[in-house]
Amino acid sequence: MLLFEQITELRSYLASKRFKSQIGLVPTMGALHCGHVSLIQAAIAQTDTVVVSIFVNPLQFTPTEDLQKYPRQLQQDLRLCEQLGVEVIFTPTVEEMGIIGDTESQSVTTTVVPPVTMTSGLCGRFRPGHFIGVATIVTKLLQIVQPHRAYFGQKDAQQLAIIRRLVADLNLAVEIVGCPIVREKSGLALSSRNQYLSATEKQQAAVIYRSLQQAARAFKQRENRVEALIDLVKQELATVPPIKIQYVELVDPQTLQPLDRVKEKGLLAVAAYLGSTRLIDNIVLNQHQPIIAIDGPAGAGKSTVTRRVAEQLGLLYLDTGAMYRAVTWLVMQAKIPIEDQAKIGDLIKEVQLDLIPADSPELPTKVLINGQDVTQAIRTPEVTSQVSAIAAQAAVRQELVRLQKYFGARGGVIAEGRDIGTNVFPDAELKIFLTATVAERARRRTQDLKNLGHQSVDIEQLAQEIQKRDEQDSNRVIAPLKKADDAIEIITDGLTIEQVTQQIIDLYWRRKAEGRGKGTQN
Numbered sequence: 082m083l084l085f086e087q088i089t090e091l092r093s094y095l096a097s098k099r100f101k102s103q104i105g106l107v108p109t110m111g112a113l114h115c116g117h118v119s120l121i122q123a124a125i126a127q128t129d130t131v132v133v134s135i136f137v138n139p140l141q142f143t144p145t146e147d148l149q150k151y152p153r154q155l156q157q158d159l160r161l162c163e164q165l166g167v168e169v170i171f172t173p174t175v176e177e178m179g180i181i182g183d184t185e186s187q188s189v190t191t192t193v194v195p196p197v198t199m200t201s202g203l204c205g206r207f208r209p210g211h212f213i214g215v216a217t218i219v220t221k222l223l224q225i226v227q228p229h230r231a232y233f234g235q236k237d238a239q240q241l242a243i244i245r246r247l248v249a250d251l252n253l254a255v256e257i258v259g260c261p262i263v264r265e266k267s268g269l270a271l272s273s274r275n276q277y278l279s280a281t282e283k284q285q286a287a288v289i290y291r292s293l294q295q296a297a298r299a300f301k302q303r304e305n306r307v308e309a310l311i312d313l314v315k316q317e318l319a320t321v322p323p324i325k326i327q328y329v330e331l332v333d334p335q336t337l338q339p340l341d342r343v344k345e346k347g348l349l350a351v352a353a354y355l356g357s358t359r360l361i362d363n364i365v366l367n368q369h370q371p372i373i374a375i376d377g378p379a380g381a382g383k384s385t386v387t388r389r390v391a392e393q394l395g396l397l398y399l400d401t402g403a404m405y406r407a408v409t410w411l412v413m414q415a416k417i418p419i420e421d422q423a424k425i426g427d428l429i430k431e432v433q434l435d436l437i438p439a440d441s442p443e444l445p446t447k448v449l450i451n452g453q454d455v456t457q458a459i460r461t462p463e464v465t466s467q468v469s470a471i472a473a474q475a476a477v478r479q480e481l482v483r484l485q486k487y488f489g490a491r492g493g494v495i496a497e498g499r500d501i502g503t504n505v506f507p508d509a510e511l512k513i514f515l516t517a518t519v520a521e522r523a524r525r526r527t528q529d530l531k532n533l534g535h536q537s538v539d540i541e542q543l544a545q546e547i548q549k550r551d552e553q554d555s556n557r558v559i560a561p562l563k564k565a566d567d568a569i570e571i572i573t574d575g576l577t578i579e580q581v582t583q584q585i586i587d588l589y590w591r592r593k594a595e596g597r598g599k600g601t602q603n
């Protein structure tokens with residue numbers, strides 16, 4: 082890894098690279114966390130030479146803000162970048178970046194002023210000069226590095242929208258890549274400023290994401306009046322009194338203009354204080370919600386990855402397994418013999434099944450059957466022992482596939498199984514076929530069994546069983562395992578769960594960008 086402080090030296094290093102390789106830039110202010118890591122990983126996956134800049138930009142702090150106490154931990158940041166495989170770090174001094182004075186005192190040299198329409202609302206209203214500071218430094222960094230692609234987080238949605246506009250307006254030859262918000266398990270968006278929070282405050286701060294989710298849920302159930310959606314956020318925030326709201330706004334995600342109703346897309350953004358720490362978060366409400374279908378053989382890691390992608394993209398994890406379990410539970414409650422297919426068929430025609438996203442990816446999707454919460458009840462060994470027999474019944478499958486399609490029609494879902502892309506959602510925006518070699522799946526299964534305390538596991542025998550199960554799954558009459566023609570295959574041998582999750586998220590964003598290029602609505 083190379084470290085540059087001087088612009089001229091960085092430029093001459095990159096000059097030799099420019100024509101042979103794609104350059105990616107990740108601008109940061111340091112105190113790196115997993116949010117930054119996701120940007121760096123995206124850059125490493127998509128470009129050849131990655132430059133991470135670490136620069137606490139004085140221009141974007143207003144005089145009353147935390148410039149002096151902003152966390153600085155360069156050595157730690159460098160170690161992290163080295164581990165991630167970053168090629169170049171750029172850590173200029175304030176003087177090297179040519180900054181004298183601040184935007185308030187007007188003693189800086191040339192500045193870049195974004196359209197007032199984009200800076201007068203949201204954070205801009207409370208941070209005068211902030212986006213001039215951001216736009217000026219980002220323009221300078223783009224000029225210095227001249228990357229093919231530059232990576233920014235959706236966490237700072239106003240900043241991202243302004244930078245996209247800046248690049249378009251100034252005809253800069255760079256592709257801006259937006260990356261999804263990375264959160265803690267509690268839902269709290271990662272931020273360098275979270276270091277200021279105590280453990281209790283961190284728990285309290287999780288209400289911000291919960292409040293956004295409340296509105297997102299109402300939006301999915303067809304509430305599109307901005308006032309009503311904002312009220313829902315405020316009500317939820319009010320349940321944690323130490324949180325002091327600075328603003329809750331719902332605007333057009335591109336122009337940042339206020340909306341009355343969300344017709345297609347809306348950016349719902351919050352800024353709040355917890356003590357003296359200012360926290361921001363947002364969520365994009367989108368009428369056109371995508372469907373992601375993930376199929377593949379048993380043991381390829383589908384459910385873990387699906388859960389994580391769902392969380393990161395704000396989609397409902399359509400837990401089809403839980404749906405079959407819920408029906409099994411109902412059949413057992415009604416004391417209907419498993420063989421009585423006719424009675425089971427009648428029972429399930431009447432059934433009301435609801436799935437509600439969990440508050441955290443570690444928790445299972447909430448399952449309600451006929452209004453009763455059975456999230457826990459469907460996980461007992463008794464249900465487990467009966468679920469395959471029930472799921473094999475044609476009437477049950479038919480009804481549940483119908484329900485799954487109904488959930489899909491509302492949009493914003495990700496589902497995994499054997500025939501999701503081929504049968505349940507043949508029109509899904511993104512189809513993935515997640516697989517791993519038999520040897521790798523046998524190895525993982527052995528590891529799982531050992532972790533559960535089984536000492537003598539015959540890996541050869543396991544491999545044969547997996548092979549046999551694959552053949553059965555591929556040849557069965559109902560819902561055979563099959564890769565859809567338009568599915569993208571990911572072989573997970575040698576990849577971590579994080580890497581697979583990231584690959585799917587990258588594919589998703591790329592698909593969306595291609596869609597935008599073709600002028601489609603998403």
Ligand code: AMP
Pocket residue numbers: 108109110111115116117119120232233234235236237260261262263264270271272273
């Ligand atoms: P900062 O160091 O705070 O200026 O952030 C550098 C980049 O990381 C910006 O593009 C941020 O939007 C992005 N970023 C910060 N936090 C997160 C997060 N939790 N998830 C995704 N990106 C983030």
